[in-house]
Amino acid sequence: MVPNFARDASTAWLNGWEAHVHAPFARLKQRTAEAGLPGFHPRGLLLPPGAAPIRFKPRLKKPLAAPGLAPTLGRIGSLEVRLATTVSEIRRAQRLRYRVFYEEMSAVPSGLAMLSRRDIDDYDAVCDHLLVIDHAAVDTTSFAAKPFRRPRPKVVGTYRLLRQDAADRHFGFYTAGEYDIAPVMAANPGARFLELGRSCVLKPYRTKRTVELLWAGIWAYVQHHRIDAMLGCASLEGTDPERLALPLSFLHHHARAAEGWCARALPERYVAMNRLAREAVDPKAALQALPPLIKGYLRVGATFGDGAVIDHQFGTTDVFVVLPVSAIAARYRDHFGPAANRQAA
Numbered sequence: 001m002v003p004n005f006a007r008d009a010s011t012a013w014l015n016g017w018e019a020h021v022h023a024p025f026a027r028l029k030q031r032t033a034e035a036g037l038p039g040f041h042p043r044g045l046l047l048p049p050g051a052a053p054i055r056f057k058p059r060l061k062k063p064l065a066a067p068g069l070a071p072t073l074g075r076i077g078s079l080e081v082r083l084a085t086t087v088s089e090i091r092r093a094q095r096l097r098y099r100v101f102y103e104e105m106s107a108v109p110s111g112l113a114m115l116s117r118r119d120i121d122d123y124d125a126v127c128d129h130l131l132v133i134d135h136a137a138v139d140t141t142s143f144a145a146k147p148f149r150r151p152r153p154k155v156v157g158t159y160r161l162l163r164q165d166a167a168d169r170h171f172g173f174y175t176a177g178e179y180d181i182a183p184v185m186a187a188n189p190g191a192r193f194l195e196l197g198r199s200c201v202l203k204p205y206r207t208k209r210t211v212e213l214l215w216a217g218i219w220a221y222v223q224h225h226r227i228d229a230m231l232g233c234a235s236l237e238g239t240d241p242e243r244l245a246l247p248l249s250f251l252h253h254h255a256r257a258a259e260g261w262c263a264r265a266l267p268e269r270y271v272a273m274n275r276l277a278r279e280a281v282d283p284k285a286a287l288q289a290l291p292p293l294i295k296g297y298l299r300v301g302a303t304f305g306d307g308a309v310i311d312h313q314f315g316t317t318d319v320f321v322v323l324p325v326s327a328i329a330a331r332y333r334d335h336f337g338p339a340a341n342r343q344a345a
Contacts, residue, residue: 188260231322242275251319
């Protein structure tokens, strides 16, 4: 009879493991239990008496997108606007934010951001993330170009969306760190607010088409969640208000929010926007000096708050922006709505 070497080898290995590995640990656990010394958790963790093991949050497996709302919210040519549905997609948005805020602009990264090459804060875990993806371009970052990984289309734009119900359950609105928004909430009881933030687009994609696609995604999200008003902070690059006197004064004189919607910068952070007299402001020149995002807000009917705030970490001057849904002109509702037929490839 031919001996079964595989079976014999397995038996010998198991006997050796029982004698030399398992048995010493079993005796140690028995002795520590008898002596009342720190014992072992079933998973092998050394624990003091009465202590509970640290339980790490399980990896997210279910989709992040809200039930009933399809991830894809619009498409123009090779560009798709969609909600992030995995942790990996949120990380890609964070890497895009790092690339724009810290590498292209003058934001100062924390140690964690510098090591991870991602722009991260606590709000990321409680927000929805809107992405613009270019299916005609390949993500060539070091994180994406790993061996045996299929090429992924490039994330070229992002927005962070925080609904009021989620803000109330967690940290409140991010904007409240710069502006007193409580009077706006009190003046509009029952209104459902949505905070827009952390918006950025790669430089080659800062075009009207990309901005319109982002707005198409936001509009679909607003309709699905029955949002009544949007708010947030918009940024002008630079921290010297004198150099930004023209655009700040234009927003103050020509686009100031009405009573009940006008949030004021916190006293300790307040920077006056009324730096030039109304007659000294050239509207055409001021519009040219505004970032594309703020010009987009103005086109759809947004207005701005009282006072600017200097954000030294990001190297920007922030202004409060608010947009009641009722203030959006019908032509823009139709433009960004389903009638725009933005699903064509």
